């Protein structure tokens with residue numbers, strides 16, 4: 462794996478290759494971010510319904526405010542959850558972890574084309590590992606573990622972009638395709 466500070470790879474070359482098509486997305490980055498934020502709040506509200514009898518949002522909010530650094534623990538966990546679904550369980554020099562200060566985006570991607578389904582699994586992995594699984598633990602086992610709840614809720618807000626991108630890929634990319642993304646842009650090609 463490699464670490465990168467700044468924008469992800471420039472996929473300009475791919476955009477000039479007629480075999481590759483770019484995924485259609487919202488053209489304004491600001492509108493995209495706003496939409497993702499609203500979407501994130503909706504998703505976290507949805508997951509909160511399953512744990513609210515055990516841990517209240519007040520408790521989650523006040524504990525998080527006192528332990529705001531938890532978000533910096535969550536980010537590497539989130540990116541690692543994407544990475545383990547890439548070839549070699551994330552132990553490949555084709556995996557890039559990065560931070561893009563200008564857009565305040567943390568990212569991880571696989572630097573080679575992936576099959577459509579593989580990419581969707583990798584995109585959604587953090588949602589299952591860090592939100593669905595903790596929510597099940599809390600609600601089924603009635604586990605009153607506040608830090609688990611904070612991670613689950615925070616991750617569901619932060620993972621909204623992943624869900625949004627998955628929906629775009631599922632709806633636009635044909636079944637037998639490979640997809641290449643650096644998280645900023647997504648290209649696909651039928652094989």
Ligand SMILES: [Zn+2]
Pocket residue numbers: 539543587619620623
């Ligand atoms: Zn993600």
